[in-house]
Amino acid sequence: MDENLPEPSINPYFNPSKSGENYVRLCYLVSTIGGDLFRDILSRYIQPADLRLQLDKNRTKLERIMNAEQKEKIYPLSGTTTLTSKDLDISVLYILLRNICSIPKHKNGWGNPPLDGDTSLAACIERIRIQRNLIPGHSPIGEIEDTVFQDHWDKLKNSILEIEKQMTGGNMYERWIANMLTCDLNPTKKEERFKKIEDRLKKVESSQWTHAPDAKETTDIGILRTMVAAVILCIGIKKAYDSIDTGNELGFMKIGDYIMYLHSRSHITSVLLGFDL
Structure with a gap:
């Protein structure tokens, strides 16, 4: 047997530490749950059947804001393509909510940290964006300690639930978040x-x-x-x-x-x- 080859692993393929699980839960919360929430908001302001029309109508404005990868996704060089909100990640969804949905800006203005106590729709959207950008910076190796995790989790949870309360008054996202906090990742x-x-x-x-x-x-x-x-x-x-x-x-x-x-x-x-x- 070649001594330079690694030995077969005896550990499970995915068996994260507690801090590793914290990171996975936060990524799921912001990208999957937060992403679906942004899609729900988008559908309130732009009917799904009209999404392509609105993207084309606002093309000049959006292309000035988007990076090359985002522009290729929305306006491919091969020509216009059919899109649904499921095709868009949370960063693109934020751009659309901010720029073409006529959502009133929060008191500090789009792109800035909202004031404490500001529960407007724009403020909650902004906080989710900010948390989404902070999480990778706090975890260069994919691990987040409990105290930092709880701070991120609470801020994301509070913003998501405030939006849900304003939009539907239901508890679907609340149940989803509670499940994600305790689910077994093994x-x-x-x-x-x-x-x-x-x-x-x-x-x-x-x-x-x-x-x-x-x-x-x-x-x-x-x-x-x-x-x-x-x-x-x-x-x-x-x-x-x-x-x-x-x-x-x-x-x-x-x-x-x-x-x-x-x-x-x-x-x-x-x-x-x-x-x-």
Whole structure:
């Protein structure tokens, strides 16, 4: 064996330290969650079907602002191309929000740090841009310590949630952020949880009757089969899937609670399911 060749790695391909995980979470928060938020804002001001029209209408203005890579993406030399907001990264989205959406500037003006307490849409957009630019500078090796991480996270979270409150009053981004803060970044553990879901489904599919049901049981079984299937599909699988990244077993517990309730009402449930949770 050539002594100059590296030894085979015994470590997982992706097994980041805590500070490494901090960096990954922040990158996801600002680029993926922040990017989708900017796309939602853009669609409020420019209908998706009109995006290409508005880009062409404002071409002279935008080309003065964009760098060469951005211009090639929006105005390729090969000719006009169809674009959606999904094709645009967060830096281009910021340029569009600032320059062609008629969003009122914040008190310090676009491109400047907003005043503390300024919760205008432009101020929140600006803070997300600033955090996006700061994160790489604070982490030349892809790691961010807890105290710095928490500062970045809180500023990004507060800005994103303020925009969500103003735009929809919903909590989709709030739930997404909470999940990203606690999700398991170890792919091996995630695969194990997927396997658990598959095993539970196989148990349901392979369940056997212990006796031939009579007429009344047949009717009851038909009703319960529908109910249990609905529970598994609409509650169990949904909750289990939503909980995969958080590392908990909420989905399975919900299935178990509901089945225990049915079991207390009818002996047929135990025959129907044929397994214990």
